[in-house]
Amino acid sequence: MRLWALAVSTVLLAATALASDGPRALAGPPVVTDAAPDVPMAEHAENVASYTLRAKLDPVAHTVHGGGTITWRNASSKPVSELWMHLYLNAFKNQSSVFMRAPIGGFRGNRIPTDWGSIDLKKLVLVDGEKRDDLLGGVELKRPGDEDETDARIPLPREVEPGEQITLEVEWVDKLPTIVERTGYDGSFHMVGQWFPKIAKLEADGTFAHFPFHHLGEFYSDFGTYDVTIDVPDGFIVGATGPVVETKRESGRLVQRHVQSDIHDFAWTAWDKFQVRKETILGVDVTVLAPPGYDDHVERELETMRFALPHFGARYGKYPYPVLTLVHPPASASEAGGMEYPTLITTGQPSWLPRGLWFVETVTIHEFGHQYFYGLAASNEDAWPFLDEGLNSYAENEAMRAWKGPGSGLDFAGLAIGDVEAQSERARHFGHDEKIAQGAGTFATGSAYGALVYSRAAALLETIARAYGKEKMDRALGVYMRKFRFKHPTPKDLIATIRDEIGPGAAENLHAGLLEKGWVDYAITQTSSHPSRSAAGMFDRDGKRETISPDKTLNPNRYDGYVLVVRRGTLRFPVEIELVSTDGSRSRVKWDGQTESYRIPYSGSSALRAAVVDPDERILLDQHPENDFATAPGHPTAGAPRVLERGMFWAATLLGGLTP
Amino acid sequence: MTEPRDDTPAAGEEAQPATATATATASSTEPETGAPSTRDDRDHADDDTLRALEPDEIRARRRPRAILFVWAWELACAFLIATPIHSWAKSVWGAHPDGDAVLFRPGGHALLSWLGDDGPALGIVFRTTLIALAVFGVLGQIITGALVASLATGLGKRGRPPSMTLSLRAGIRAFFPLLSVGVLAGALEGSILGIGLAVSSSTDHALQASLGDARAFTARLAVLALFAGVALIVGIIADLARVAVARDIALAGDRPAPMLRSMRDGLVAAASTTRRAIGRATLAWGWRTVLSLALIWIGARAGDIAGGRGGGALWLLFVVHQLVILARAGLRASWLANALRLVGR
């Protein structure tokens, strides 16, 4: 039997066997209870920046001709004399943009476009009653010594008072790039994101949170209503933010109008090869757009949404929009996948991926989770990317585990790996060289950004949940997401909510873990066990002097000893220590973890054999799980007979494959 | 297990190759008629005469000790190959009161932490295991040679199994020729697969625009499967050559033909068998392979069910796994016996 034939057939066999769900996968609808039913939640966002736009796609030249009006209100407490406008397609204009020149690898978007992209403003007029001021000439695209054109400053002819609303008329031309990161084209497939001139978010103190499109950075905007009319050649299928309110077919064109309020961005896609599937889940019209031949993935994505909509709704508040569109890009445009926009997410993964490797489900749940952390909370993703990606990664882990059980990352060929376990291994592996809570532009590498913002933040939250109680964490995040819906929360808001709902210990750990590079390593450094002896020597008792010699002090069938547990690092989680006796009995001792070490005395009818700190694997951030236990000197260790047995079986199997 | 009856060429249909007459012992073999009435006569013949068995005498089930020997060899090798990973697991997790059971916990917290370790252990264990596997795989040619010798030859009229020492000696003599056949076949199979990978990849790219990437990928798999099928046939032909080579070397005794000649003869015999009976050979190899894979799957599932259990459950798993290995050794012997019958004399 040939080895490779064997390997291929085994994988195929395993795939077939697992095709009908892994044995550990939990079937059926989830049990959902509202995490914070008593906390009121805003029904609508404050309308600050609203866009009424039209967009005409030329799928051959890969251009979009756009135009329309922007109404913008000064929602701050100070008068404003300039606007900042993000022109993010210019990130792909040349290699001098902040995006392209960042010497950072290890995340996404590391290719150079084979066709550059840009956005050119053609018209910018301030409409002030009867008066019209042309602002185009005053647009400051770049700063001195910097070629980046993604962050434009627009001086205004007069100050806009707090509460005052202005209207801008705009026209522009997009040249879409080949897809480098999230947006662009691949053949006739077009994913159109960051495509219109967009006013930067104005903070309450009157300053604009404006920033160039950074390689690792995402976005931050004010809420408003988007009314966008998309015009594509007939035969193209369009997916976009918000529901379709009007469809027309005229002179070989398809014209679709989408309107949605309470959102802060708008993206769309157009392709002549999309297969469309629709389903209403919990009152939400879910549309899946996928390439031909992806029927199984489409079904898997819908299955995910049937789980995720009620699950996230109960945890973080009801999904407030009437529609959700899932876009599965073709394989050649996979870089467009794995991204979130209001009511539109892009998924991905290769067509052949079998069930059991839950990556289709994970990416779908992750991007849907962003509807909450990016979409509804809308924190500053440039200043605090973890508030979106970290919280959302925790929510993804939590949901995947609730849905698929312990094999929530993969449940394949007998291996059950959890999504959260994989995430926390990545967090431990990367360590704690940098802060989690820092701006997207200040991470040293893309891997640091990925490992800290996503994995370490998620593992920190999961550790807090396991150490203090998952119900408390469910409640805390439920409160946070309801209280700060449409409110752009900051790390302070998160930590305060954790303090109120879980307690000061959890809040301190969260603070240290996020802002002070906090870490922890519990270890058992000593174990000792010996037959119990009473004291020898001379004793004056009842008026008589009694001498007890050392060979008469043995207490039959009693053993004494101790265990020394240490806590290294700056995080202080409460833990349990399990003591195992030679008769097989086990007992547990609690330790609040506040001091640096803890000596646990042992006394029992049999000798102490071994001890384990954190026996239930609650402290996922524990830097070295392999020093969390020890066997007392003089006792045989349990060894690794299972690895030997499995190793021998697979070695013999492989060896058999090498001979005829 | 039952053997297909119709794939045995009738004895005497073919001329005996020259090498087959040069038997290990000098004493001449009495001519056989193949008629049932002569069977009793065999009992009284000289029992120390090693002879080539007639095709209808070549049966794996007549060589249980040889199959047990193959299993014992694999058990010993498996222990040595598994030693590096076992030592590593034991040194890291052995002191846990549950031992390496923590590595089998659902979720994989300890497993990931172990395998994700930054230290040099993983690389060292991986390389050592791979080298051990390669070394024992190469040495396994001797065992294959011995198994074929045991299957193809017999003592006396009844064709009693030759001694293990005799078979092993034949296996050692067959080592280089068998290794060479293996290397040649491996190179050929590798090239076919390499070409298959290239052709299937360009098929995929050519069809992506018209069919979409999902269907183009299915086409890629189909093309690759075609090449894999051809490579499998090459493997089967190589097995035919192997058994011919090993049998002839066993029969040549202490005066083996030069290596190149015995290889050439083996390849010629394999070629003629291919022309005559490649369909039957493929079928015979195929069902045994399917059964063998099913056994591996059972072994894997058993391991999955056992999880991190120790004690009696672990011993039971060990027994199940070893039964799988033993049954697979039996299936391999059965295939080699079948190949010997197909190659004929």
Ligand SMILES: [Zn+2]
């Ligand atoms: Zn994300």
